[in-house]
Amino acid sequence: MSEYVPPKVWTWDQENGGQFASINRPIAGPTHDKDLPRGEHPFQLYSLGTPNGQKVTMLFEELLAAGHDAEYDAWLISIQDGDQFSSGFVSVNPNSKIPALLDCSGETPFRVFESGAILLHLAEKFRAFMPTDPAGRAECLSWLMWQMGSAPMIGGGFGHFYAYAPEKFEYPINRYAMETKRLFSVADRRLAETPYLAGDMLTIADIAAYAWLGTFARGEAYGDAATFLEIESYTHVERWVAELDARPALQRGRKVNRNAEGWAIERHSAADIDAVM
Known part of the structure; x- marks a missing residue:
């Protein structure tokens, strides 16, 4: 096998990206217009049940189990179908990665993106799952x-x-x-x-x-x-x-946002997770 010699200027080869070639690209921004759905709860989560997505649903379920008013709607973002490149999703996360959160708990909704930022935002908002000293x-x-x-x-x-x-x-x-x-x-x-x-x-x-x-x-x-x-x-x-x-709450959070048997495709109430546990 001959050694790979990088070209002077890199160009995008769409055929050489492996399993996720169809959803990887070197430019940002939306590829199509589509609004995001909106539910009735204070928090709107747009995600997928990968480890990064599960971080947020697990925290939401722990907050609910601890008695906090943290009701949320979790909407499925199918990255294989390119949902993360819709105009609606890009408006919530310009990086086109799950998860993305719309906090509608106040007068003016605002976005939070990147899983760590969402965890920190919720922990500070509810003063939970983070030391205060x-x-x-x-x-x-x-x-x-x-x-x-x-x-x-x-x-x-x-x-x-x-x-x-x-x-x-x-x-x-x-x-x-x-x-x-x-x-x-x-x-x-x-x-x-x-x-x-x-x-x-x-x-x-x-x-x-x-x-x-x-x-x-x-x-x-x-x-x-x-x-x-x-x-x-x-x-x-x-x-x-x-x-x-x-921990039951963590296991509930692990079951959200995947279109597969034993998972809740979306979560709009506790019953959606109860049905697959």
């Missing part, structure tokens, strides 16, 4: 940003080259396998010290990290990736995942 808040935000920075390495890096790329190449798989294992090691060392990432209480940092690390611990990520990466060797992560797996 400066040191605890800083620890929580540090681990939240750690997760946000690590997800592209795990998903777009390891996940893409291990499971989705049109061809398997040793160098990128080794490179991102090493980084994914390092990130698991970071979490494992921390969880050997404390029950949760930010200390003694469940926070948005745990919810964000659990959405990704939990899929590996349960053997749900990228085929046999859990075996390939020896995820069971991270015993403190495994303990933490098992504890979060036992």
Whole structure:
């Protein structure tokens, strides 16, 4: 096999993007006009049941379980069908990525995009799942940003080259396998010290990290990736995942926004999730 030599100027080859070639492009903005639906609840979530989308629905369900007025409508955004490139969705998230939130709880609705920003917004709004003391808040935000920075390495890096790329190449798989294992090691060392990432209480940092690390611990990520990466060797992560797996609200949040058996395609009331649990 001849070595790839990059051209002087890169050009877009639509035929060389692997499984997601049809939805990846190097330009921003909408491809078609379509308004987003709007429900009756204070929060309108436009999402898909991927780890990044599950972060937000899991937090909403935890807020509801804790007695907060956090009712929400969750609308399915099918990224395979290009829903994220509609004019309505781009107006809520100019980055065309799920999840995106429209906060309609006040007089003037406003958008919040990027999963970490949505988690932080809701935690501050309801004063829940984030410590209030400066040191605890800083620890929580540090681990939240750690997760946000690590997800592209795990998903777009390891996940893409291990499971989705049109061809398997040793160098990128080794490179991102090493980084994914390092990130698991970071979490494992921390969880050997404390029950949760930010200390003694469940926070948005745990919810964000659990959405990704939990899929590996349960053997749900990228085929046999859990075996390939020896995820069971991270015993403190495994303990933490098992504890979060036992939280009913988190499991409810994991069941939202996917068109598949055992999932709620949309969520407009608790009954929608009850029907698939």
